[in-house]
Amino acid sequence: MTQNSKTTKVIRFDAAGGPEVLKLEEIPLPELAADEVRIRIAALGLNRADSMFRRNQYVLEPSFPGSRIGTDAAGVVEAVGAEVTALKVGDRVTAGLGFDVSRYGTHGETALLPAGFAIGYPDFLSPEEAASINIPYVTAWGALVDQGALAEGDFVLVTAASSGVGIAAVQIAKAVGAIPIAVTRRREKRPRLFEAGAAHVVVTEEEDLARRVLEITGGRGVRIVFDAVFGGMPETLVEVTAPGGTIFFYGALDQEKPAVLPMFPTMMKEIRFQGYVVYSVFGDPERLARALRFIYDGFESGRLKVVVDRSFPLAEYREAHRRLESNEQIGRIVVTV
């Protein structure tokens, strides 16, 4: 098979910026290195990380021209490099995390990946579901279950609760018997957050976050905060956290305001600000295996369930990014290929 005789369509961009920089381009099907696999993508999922990467505000940097983009994706292996033994053509896989996104970004009709980043997934998951696990559910699992040891009866506060990661956190908290309090700006998101498993929903455009959380927790505060926003919020987060509690921050949605620690209350309440990234789970095979076992079991039993906000075709990939940045979505923005 002469690969050069074929082409494939992928998303690329040549400068950091808004969704308008994204282009669906037809390129020659790239050469496959000995340790790589080529995946025919069936579905892909959007995360905040994608739009931060596109704006060059992420921990990984695009390299121009022709930066690829995208992490979460699921598909079928259609070619394997000469040295790849763990995977074969026809395997259903998702893209793990930790690869060079600028080079290997998965958003397109096909993607190359070093074989170690392709992860088989069980038959009972659809490609849309499989493309919604690696960032949202593993992120939430790593903080809440693995590092936070969230347990029955614990209160946990989830900010940006309508995001893919937020909803995953609400579901995982409920699955372990904890009491998830979902934070959202808009009233109209309330019903769907309750549906997703939130025990309480705080609508910040109408309610005082600190007062409501203290009310709900009988004045004590939550044991764990799972926070994507940070920026200007640390003072409020400390106020709503119980003594000895942990504030995980895994996102940094608000990069405008500096995250100033309120020193005295943080000391007096012995609160822990814990930086967290999902990469650490993907970098540790044992943790990743535990994460996926927990998550796949949850999907099989129905306790976990992807909430899809909207599905777009690949030709409308820019629109999918616009939806991601609208702050109107609830749950996952998916692109089917």
Place this chain on the structure above:
Amino acid sequence: MTQNSKTTKVIRFDAAGGPEVLKLEEIPLPELAADEVRIRIAALGLNRADSMFRRNQYVLEPSFPGSRIGTDAAGVVEAVGAEVTALKVGDRVTAGLGFDVSRYGTHGETALLPAGFAIGYPDFLSPEEAASINIPYVTAWGALVDQGALAEGDFVLVTAASSGVGIAAVQIAKAVGAIPIAVTRRREKRPRLFEAGAAHVVVTEEEDLARRVLEITGGRGVRIVFDAVFGGMPETLVEVTAPGGTIFFYGALDQEKPAVLPMFPTMMKEIRFQGYVVYSVFGDPERLARALRFIYDGFESGRLKVVVDRSFPLAEYREAHRRLESNEQIGRIVVTV
């Protein structure tokens, strides 16, 4: 015995400010409530908390006029209230933590304390040593040993290493087999910090802290930072902390600069900023018992040893505060009564 016929000299102050607000005043020996004991003070120790309290920049507030001051102190019980059964006249005690300092402050010839805050201490300790344990050593123990589980071979960075708490931390780290790196501003403090047990000393007026610590730790960084300064330093502290490490902040010496968390490096390295106060140990009898066992054993075996910077008579109490704020001291500032 008619208590009103007697007087006692105590330190009081009527307005927040510098050392000049402190006065040694002769007052009638106060009435003893049923749950209180009166202690004839033999020695007292100064801590940063005392000068912050005096300036009204501490977590506890003085109440004027006539605010008392002081926490660390050791002496002999000379009277017990009607309901006190756990202590008797003649017992050698130190003052624990958590009482209302404005009312019960221990710095003076005598002090009243609710009996629960008076802690017996072993015979092999001098009053000067006993008055140097409760804040310095228990503070360092609670973070390093109890919460941080500092172990053999761990690198630990101690800022403000010349303070009473700093030296206690260096000694405790060495006692558990860890490798203490002491941070000081001034070169002339180096020899005494090595003497106190530091494996390495970084002199920040001459050396780049981050570069030196990375050199010492082979590029990896320390597992634990024990930091009294905070303020403008978090970025450097994150730089010198190993992935997954913990930055304890127990002081807040630098209140001028806001403590802005560097979000991305903190997330990528999964670093934990852990607020900590020694009050939590004194509020938990089981933890306090473990702390004192560890510390008394250390003193008995000689692994821990109070480093006295200078000793003042009570009449020079103001001078003792000036010395505390000079940043020239190494170790403990003690007042003998």
